[in-house]
Amino acid sequence: MSDGDLLARIFLTRVIEPGDETGGRWLREYGTAEVVRRLSEDGVAALPGVSETRWAGLRARARQADPERDLAIAREAGARFVVPGTVEWPAQLDDLGDARPLGLWVRGRPGLRMWALKAVAVVGARACTEYGAHMAATLAAGLAEHGWVVVSGGAYGIDGAAHRGALGAGGATVAVLACGVDRPYPRGHTELINRIAEQGLVVGELPPGEHPTPSRFVLRNRVIAALTRGTVVVEAALRSGSLVTARAAQRLGRFTMGIPGPATSGLSTGVHELLRGEAVLVTDAAEVVELVGDMGELAPARRGPVLPRDLLEPAARRVLAALPGNRPASPEEVARGALTSEDEAIARLYELRALGYVERHGDGWKLTRQAMISVRDGRSRC
Template sequence: MSILGLKESQVAPLVRAIAGDEQDRDALWDRFSRSAWTGIAEPGDRVAGTLVAVLGAREALDAVVSRENVEALHGRVGDTVTKEELGQAFERWTPRLQSRTALLALSQAARYGVRLLVPGDTAWPPGMDDLGPHAPLALWLRGNESTLATAGDSIALVGARAATGYGEHVAMEASAGLVDRGYTIVSGAAYGIDGMAHRAALASSGQTIAVLAGGVDRFYPSGHEALLTRIVDAGAVLSELPCGAAPTKWRFLQRNRLIAAMSRATVVLEAGWRSGSLNTAGHAAALGRPLGAVPGPVTSAASAGCHRLIREFDAVCVTNPDEMAELAPLTGLADRAEGALRTTIEGETVEPAGMQEDRVRVVDALSTRSARVVDDIAARAGLSVATVQGVLGAMQLDGGAAERGSGWVRTPPPARG
């Protein structure tokens, strides 16, 4: 029995090291397949999520590795995805079908004491299932499973990286107050509001979960390595990306959907007009989660995003931990709105579409100094070679990329006079 050209004797010791010795043969291959999928498909890939849900992780991976006929595969999957979507997905995934990469991720996970969680595990956050086909195929956990099990009573505190003293003070009071009331704090470990929310939770001897946009073996931002190490000791650090994966702009946007899905409610503490925290708010609204925003001085650009959420997107104005707790009372599950519409904030939706989405991923994969060939860019971006060529052509026309020698580089925008 093998998959991706790997034999059971190569896979079993590594999977058992990160998932426990109790894994039977079928469970072992399912976990390995899901771990491989986290490195093959980009976060939130609907086609991958659909294939795994319908066929199972291993059978879906077998179909991709063997390049199963698209017509036949479509017949097995049904109308949940189109033939065109399947064909495009195969082109995206093929550059990443590497057994060496899958084994390296498992080896790194075992080295750092990382656990691999899959749906059905007791520590799997139930809110993730609300993402449907966009749900993570597996989660890589560094820290305590007991903390992750408290996600059902969690509130996400998010905000701008360039936080003001006012914003950090509010974050500290909010986090400490919610922890005292029995909530777990979820955030993204970024500078500014996120970092303060985590620190205040730890200082109050509470539970906190940090969700990363890259592998849990390489802490990002590096300036928060000490903070994230403390969270590993007392809380949980989580990612849907395998060890070794680098954070990118696209992955940060997709990471935000996990923060919103895992939490009972989301509170934006301070955010500028175009803050990335508004993306998290959009995910929360799309999932029907309660959304709160803290007001700031009307003259402060750092609070313009919060004021916009309150004015235009029906966020609840909250000013203290008691009001935040009212968004998601611990005494019972908060009602979830049915048929919630996807919220668009400053052109960013829960599912950025088409060329805009592809361009974000290609930009992430390009370097400003080292020329990279199209095949390498496709593997880094998780896109087909044809799609990358199309995006590069458009970027070349508007000056965003240039072909140099045997490869492509990203060119910075012209300075504004």
């Protein structure tokens, strides 16, 4: 891409809001240079699809744009501008169609395209619970240990916990901001975002110095969804902005996952609604990787603890289960309960006595205290 084309797209970031599909259609149909010319020159026809008032507003913005100054400020802050069609551009962002970013301002040394090839979004509530923060940090650390890049929005709550979890594990993380990458937001996360820029990447659509607005937060979420293979929502109320990310992921054909919370928690109601739909329930990094990773990356099977009685032969377990818990029983009674012969029952009873499960009481047999505990534990797992 020539310097002229680069400056033209930087110019447009001052004029067209993120996610503006009308602006994206203009670029696709007329080309960057023509859109810039129409916005910049007097006496030219307006581009279609907007009212006169809207066009006048865009033209007023265009008069204030100074792409060379923006580029100089960004470079001073250690940022570069990555545009579609260049080596570092993540091709999956093209799935956004006309809502695709004009370009992305990037702080940090790693290549964005390579990192985005193996990335997972971890998002959720700003006002999260201790449980939510713990799950987000643990999940992000686990993903980092599996070699995955953790992407989030740099906000308070779940976002911050996810970034810290990845950084704490020595892994890779990307913060996608709804403002200029030279002005960390929220202010309370300045140190965290600067650390992410040193160890990972800080990304945003807006030019240097731009501030966030509610609509920009919402539109930022589509970038998080498109940039990653899947989105995990840790905690979210019914109107949480993180659900916007999850729904964008679903529209784009990405995996959508949720970590369940207590049924009584209002901060988990949004997650539970996702799980009632097309989202997949996950509880740790291995389960996320099984879903978004390559073939054969399976989570370990979930099993309860192995009890000593589980190691007995099936015939011996049946005889053990046939013994009453509160009194001795004759070999004949045990045989009937175990559906076997009396001789087989006696043989198994002597085997069980050697293992400490039963003891003789006259002509009968009775469970030892150890066996009663073992049988009770086994029944409680059923």
